[in-house]
Amino acid sequence: MKKKISYNYNKIEAKWQQRWLKDKIYSPDFLVSNNKFYNLYMFPYPSAEGLHAGHAFSSTGSDVFGRFMRMKGKKVFQPMGYDSFGIHPENYAIKTGEQPQTMLSRTIPHFTEQFKSLGHGYDWSKSLTTSDLNYYKWTQWLFVEMFKAGLAYRKKMEVNFCPSCKTVLADEQVMTPAQAGKDPKKIDGSPVENPEETKVCERCGTVVEKRDLEQWLFRITDYADRLLKGLSKINWPEKIKTAQKNWIGKKEGINITYSIKKANKTITVWTSRPDTNFGATFIVVAPEYVQKNLVRLISSDRSKKVEEYIKSSLNRSKDDRMSEGREKTGVFTGLFAINQLNGNKMPIWVSDFVLMDVGTGAVVGVPGHDKRDFAFAKKFDLPVVRVVMGSDHDKSDITRISQVQEEEGIMVNSEFLNGLDIHEATIKMMDYLERNGWGKRVTSYHLRDWLISRQRYWGPPIPMIYCESCAKSKRSYFTEMTSLPAEATVEVDRSNDWDHFGWYPEENLPVELPEIEDYKPEGKGRGPLANHPEFYKVVCPKCKEAARRETDVSDTFLDSSWYFLRYPSVGVSRLPWDVEITRKWLPTDLYFGGAEHAVLHLMYARFVTMVLHDLKYLEFEEPFPKLYAHGLLIKDGSKMSKSRGNVINPDLYIEKFGADALRLYLMFLGPMDATSDFRDTGIEGMKRFVDRLMNTFTLKTTNRDSSEVISKLHKTVKKVTEDLAEFRYNTSIAATMELVNIIREKGSISKLAKEILVKLIAPFAPHLAEEVWVNVLGNSYSIHTSRWPKYDKNAIKEKTIEIVVQVNGKFRGTVVVNANDVKNKDFVIESAKNDKSVAKWLEEKEAKKIVFVPGKIINFVIF
């Protein structure tokens, strides 16, 4: 009967956690930068009482890599902090009926305790919390820098509003009822017509409304091209890069200008398919376009009808106007534009399916080549013309044409574009239009400017002051500004400068967020701070008249757009980051996080870094050269959420099975980047492995291992080393299990083998590994700063090799040959032929062909 070691994991784990913290083994020296490894993990928002198993899953994935790197000799910096400002923690505080500050002073320490109990190697001396004054004063500084650089501006725009929660909602909080898991309801109690198409508030399921409000925005669109180009320089998953590419949505097109008949005016449309322009039969403009450009040209007999239409469209929300499958509406303006290509007269219509902020707000109608234009033409009985290029080597367009053909239409054959495919025809047409001065190539983007202001309480107050008297006398901050570096590589568009008359940045940061009782949003289009004159009543820094401080706070994504810059400099008080430390430790070496941040956070952080680079604050412009996107941990087939009641608290499992068993289980579930389901039975199995593993170290120690164990040991070192580098944690653990199984079969193991085995498991089970390393094997503390094992190539080499024998491609047996004979084709063929089970299939026939892959396979083709 084997003697079993009694392993009190709770006690042992706590012991080592305290020792690691005391000895600061996870705190690197920031003045030394050679061999540094900045291992960043996406910090959580503490909008719950504590961590759920998903956090445990992803943070362990990050920690395993950090531990591996440390044992590979890197100086690893692995910080942890909290994204504690913003709507999520605020909503949670509202729910618990507390002040956000009170709630966080309870939850953040709990989060920290939980992270510590998982045994992660964080440098807790460099932790940060975005709602700390010491942090957010620099978030405000960042806003001021943006404003000074001309990258922050104000604009009246349509925003989402929940009439029940009385608050403005971010886009990401507006979803279909199915996504929100709610029954849709309207505020006045009337029935909801199309439940699948309506957009509701994530929290209460009320149908959202649209409101026009003044907002602060950042000119991220100025950086669209650089954000796109930068993607080719960074090592990110293709999936995430594609998401960013699509979000930026760069499209090459052309602005074509047509003259308006009987008017000394032109109309400009944007299109990506000018090659179809021979088929243009009408023009459609957005309602806003008419207001801005065409109102005076419209004859009095038509103007009433047009005005009515515009008014009713503008009452509709953008979502409503764009709702899928909605029947086209529109009104003829009485105006005509002339198509220079063929002299055709094109009636100008107004319709709400055309958006002012896409392209020029005017679209050329080519119903023979565009589904939407076709629907419009059918509805209002406009002619349909198809352009045939006399070529059939572009299938997709031919299909589109023939679909329309079934209905009706005139066909024109374009000799001009004869024989060209879409791409060639587009280029030829663009060249032609530009040569004649009718068009100008323009690149368009899907990316919109970043809406930075929130009419909420829990965020950094936007550090701006508005002075009415300065605004009246048109005093702009920019007219007297000199601090923008002359070398900034981005050309700043100042066309919106008039917006800034009377606005000044705060000179004395921070603008402290006052603690107020009435912090809940009222939904009047203003933040709760707007009810606090003691906050907003200030003196104008310019003219010393009474002025008003901005009462909006900034978006939580601004807090998280620069936190990685702060970590190494936590404790530095006069600067957001120390120049020397930053030069040594940034950019990050690995960013480990969830794919749900593919566009928002990751795009914003890249943008902010590029701006700071242009402002000469940083030497690099990509903050995350390597990104790993982990998968999702689900429970019973669906995402863990409080409303579903399937949230797993890791504490219970740590208590019952130990942190090491939980870590191993989470990493063994499946590939790190896949969606995995948490199951209780699985972790019980892992606890059995942990116990078996412990017992392996107390097996009889021999002087020499059997050749089988030696070979397997070195193979496992090779496999685990390679797999860890590629985040293949599940197969690393499986390989280690195989090794343990073989050792246990043998019943004894050398001390050296024990040391190698415990090192292999150390990144996954750091406490067990330390305990074994120090107290069972008697080595000096700590295993986590010891060197990763190397394997011996010679030990892996097999003396004999098994070669698969196939006949006609089917497995018919194996032959074992000496390693020296592996490349000897004739010898292997003879051995195979002599094998009984193979010979049966060869039937003494002569092989037509023999495929020989040395060391792997021999295939007789006899057919």
Added chain:
RNA sequence: GCAGGUGUGGCGGAACUGGCAGACGCGUACGGUUCAGAACCGUAUGGACUCUUUGUCCUUGGAGGUUCAAAUCCUCCCAUCUGCACCA
């Protein structure tokens, strides 16, 4: 509709540049240990046929194809997940 991903036993998943499909684990069954249970140890475990063994055939969402050889490469479908979407 567009873009990207995924599909392998009862389950989670292995399979490096095409070379013995199902590693490792869970679950299940039987046996051992036990007063009994838990835990532990051992054996078996894709399906069908044969059945004393040896063994044969089928099998990686479906249908074709390339190849001596396909889970892997190509074409077309199907299912499913995630973004974006009347974006001109």
